Amino acid sequence: MNTKIWLSSPHMGGNELKYIHEAFEENWVAPLGPNVNGFENDLEQFLGENAKVAALSAGTAALHLSLIECGVQHNDEVICQSMTFSASANPIAYCGAIPVFIDSEPDTWNMCPKALREAIEDRIQKGKKPKAIIVVHLYGMPAKMDEITAIAEEFQIPVIEDAAEALGSTYKGQACGTFGRFGILSFNGNKIITTSGGGALVCHTQEDKDKAVFLSTQARDNAPHYQHSHIGFNYRMSNIVAGIGRGQMEVLKDRVDARRAMHDFYVDIFKNIDGVTVFTEPNSDFYSNHWLSAIIVDPEVTGKNREDLRLTFLEDNIESRPLWKPMHLQPVFESAPYYGGNISEKLFDNGLCLPSGSNLSDDDRERIKKVIYTYFGI
Numbered sequence: 031m032n033t034k035i036w037l038s039s040p041h042m043g044g045n046e047l048k049y050i051h052e053a054f055e056e057n058w059v060a061p062l063g064p065n066v067n068g069f070e071n072d073l074e075q076f077l078g079e080n081a082k083v084a085a086l087s088a089g090t091a092a093l094h095l096s097l098i099e100c101g102v103q104h105n106d107e108v109i110c111q112s113m114t115f116s117a118s119a120n121p122i123a124y125c126g127a128i129p130v131f132i133d134s135e136p137d138t139w140n141m142c143p144k145a146l147r148e149a150i151e152d153r154i155q156k157g158k159k160p161k162a163i164i165v166v167h168l169y170g171m172p173a174k175m176d177e178i179t180a181i182a183e184e185f186q187i188p189v190i191e192d193a194a195e196a197l198g199s200t201y202k203g204q205a206c207g208t209f210g211r212f213g214i215l216s217f218n219g220n221k222i223i224t225t226s227g228g229g230a231l232v233c234h235t236q237e238d239k240d241k242a243v244f245l246s247t248q249a250r251d252n253a254p255h256y257q258h259s260h261i262g263f264n265y266r267m268s269n270i271v272a273g274i275g276r277g278q279m280e281v282l283k284d285r286v287d288a289r290r291a292m293h294d295f296y297v298d299i300f301k302n303i304d305g306v307t308v309f310t311e312p313n314s315d316f317y318s319n320h321w322l323s324a325i326i327v328d329p330e331v332t333g334k335n336r337e338d339l340r341l342t343f344l345e346d347n348i349e350s351r352p353l354w355k356p357m358h359l360q361p362v363f364e365s366a367p368y369y370g371g372n373i374s375e376k377l378f379d380n381g382l383c384l385p386s387g388s389n390l391s392d393d394d395r396e397r398i399k400k401v402i403y404t405y406f407g408i
């Protein structure tokens with residue numbers, strides 16, 4: 031059996047262990063310490079736009095805290111992009127709130143501004159103004175932030191940007207994760223940089239960051255004994271994990287370049303195959319980190335389908351994966367309101383994510399190319 035080619039696997043830079051050793055030498059083996067502060071600083075420098083970053087145990091934790099800081103409570107409604115990973119929507123349920131799902135638009139596969147407006151107007155008419163809007167930058171592709179932000183401002187609803195997959199992506203030159211009232215990042219094992227597991231909340235005021243740190247460390251009041259006036263969480267990032275993050279930040283730019291080169295590799299392969307489109311930026315306002323390269327296979331033109339291609343890859347021990355199944359089609363969210371048409375559903379039916387790691391070798395690329403050419407009869 032050939033060695034496994036993963037969709038996206040961890041790619042260490044080399045200095046991660048140095049930071050971990052420092053933590054051991056100084057006995058900062060705790061959910062605070064120089065690596066946590068250093069990692070937050072590195073992220074703030076990278077993101078710019080007055081970003082104030084709180085390092086947390088997961089991107090999901092960051093989303094949960096962002097909803098709490100936006101004042102989301104039991105029975106409130108929160109708007110969320112439907113085409114995403116379940117972790118974008120689950121924290122809405124953690125708050126006892128109700129997700130209202132929005133379809134994608136075809137250029138970026140992200141939240142459709144038209145359906146967003148329709149949803150807000152309809153929810154207000156039905157008696158409830160949504161408390162927040164969760165927009166996702168899918169696979170690293172920036173959403174149409176100008177249009178979404180304008181609608182959010184018109185209705186005075188805070189935007190939470192799920193930039194879990196989009197560290198290193200920009201829209202009109204500004205880093206994804208810095209547009210909304212809050213942004214969230216993920217450093218899960220499959221992301222463009224990883225801390226094995228981890229996340230961050232991107233804020234714009236020291237007050238919002240301080241509140242996130244307070245809530246993520248069990249909400250201890252300022253007293254010599256343990257005193258609590260709020261429900262807290264154990265969501266802070268460990269100083270060991272943050273050491274991995276500091277090492278990874280040193281190579282982030284290289285990782286973005288390598289992922290973008292993988293995208294170009296697929297563009298080159300598929301340029302001669304009619305009916306297959308590679309997910310690409312609509313224009314130069316959008317700069318994707320291309321965390322995952324993805325394609326749409328049109329069965330009518332190709333006479334093929336994405337599932338057979340996935341199985342053909344698997345025969346050669348190559349991992350590929352259907353696009354995210356939209357949340358409004360998930361059994362767990364079947365009663366949630368939904369606005370839009372069938373764009374995200376069609377993307378799910380015909381879309382496939384391809385191996386995109388920054389650590390793939392020329393031999394790996396040859397194997398991938400061979401499977402594609404054989405499958406499409408080239």
Ligand SMILES: Cc1ncc(COP(=O)(O)O)c(C=O)c1O
Nearest residue numbers: 088089090115117194216218229
């Ligand atoms: C779009 C999206 N949102 C949220 C998350 C959650 O991040 P984490 O796994 O760090 O909790 C992920 C990744 O896992 C994701 O891809």
